[in-house]
Amino acid sequence: MKKVIGLLTAVGLMTAPLVQASTVTVSGSTSVAHVMEVLAENYQNTTNKSVEVQGTGSSAGIRAAKDGTSMIGMSSRNIKPNELTPKTKEIVIARDGIAAAVNKANPVKDLTQEQISKIYRGEIKNWSEVGGEARPIVVVTRENGSGTRGAFEEIMDLQRSVNGHTVTAITTSAQVGNGNGMIKTMVANNPYAIGYISLGSVDDSLNALSVNGVAATDNNIAAGDYQIARPFIALMNDDAPATAKSFIEYIMSEDGQRIVAEEGYIRVQ
Template identity: 90%
Template sequence: MKKVIGLLTAVGLMTAPLVQAGTVTVSGSTSVAHVMEVLAENYQNTAKKNVEVQSTGSSAGIRAAKDGTSMIGMSSRNIKENELNDTTKEIVIARDGIAAAVNKANPVQDLTQEQISKIYRGEIKNWSEVGGEARPIVVVTRENGSGTRGAFEEIMDLQRTVNGHKVTAITPTAQVGNGNGMIKTIVANNPYAIGYISLGSVDDSLVALSVGGVEATDTNIAAGEYQIARPFIVLVNDQPHPNAQSFIDFIMSNDGQSIVAEEGYIRVQ
């Protein structure tokens, strides 16, 4: 018995520094994770505290914050009332647009919100119907549980009610990509594809469409003119771990919000 107690004591002494280090665990939206990883790297360099970011999807991040399996959850869509409990609070850390994106070879540069919605419902099937080539439209969507998909469906009226439950109205023939990176790859390699990604993830591999003549820019989102936009939210316990609170304080500081802006998102303060 003494040997067992001695071993447990030794293990406790060995792990004590790790507990004191207090790694901040963050999980959820792949869209929020893009900027969160940059924020975490900068915070670690200055505060000398560890931050672990995992991309698990908005729904999983909300559950993790609610259940306490992560100190901080991430969501790129609005939170439903039944997803929270009395001890969970939301903090908006940034705002982001969702870009409807096409291949660089596609002559179509502008669509209305209604046209995009009809494309995703499968009601518009050919690019010739919206001023493009006579080619079938390849619709690309995010996976179930994606915050980007949830926000896109809500904003673009791509949900229908069946037996009292909301279900997707996106055409079942749509290709599914997990994460912004996969959507970009599919669209960049198919001249007849259309997908949607976080505006902060847009690069020169594809083209973000104007919507109703309004370009997808930070300025237009901040002015409320570009309508396909959503908040970036973190969720924490109402009495978060001190290390988690310290990291959130950094995110909401001028330095943290400057990083948000540098990464292509809209600061909230």
């Protein structure tokens, strides 16, 4: 009996890696994960091939692709040269705007980029300074390592150098939320809050501000008129399994890009 159990265990150990290898693993940006999960579901329904998507943050996704702990990494910020190896490739699968969002009760509908930057630096502290009520502004930001935060800081000039190191210039009094969902909840529940989220995650629970008089819309991003925008990037090593490469091919196909557009993002093909 012991020999039979031992044989079955050995067979299980030999087949387990094969099962795992057939599953495409994807991890990284929670913003990219939103559309990636829909792409994965449709891909699975079409091909009967398994895809697992985990939202772990852009920095974690970049590392996962680099060291091979995930077949595909996801980033919603530009990637620094020292974060990749020569065999790691970047594929822009979509483009997305970052919406500066306020509570639906807030009368402010438009801000300049400079005003938003000053709010996040803590230089503008009251809504009355930008045409709103005489109430303190509650600044809400994403967590460190978030691709949305990294892109927002870069675009909005919210970084500074300290002893040769680049650090955030966002006010230390800012409240921090993990993920687009938490930011939406925090802003929706506070009439004096301002946050930033992926444009594809905007819904009726809050208002996306116009910036420099330009509405945060797909058409304005595609035309280059709305400036707070960033790429959605998939990362994959040259030696990634064929199953992972097939999934990327699907994402870049007409069907995949149609889903990208249906989910509120800008297609790249």
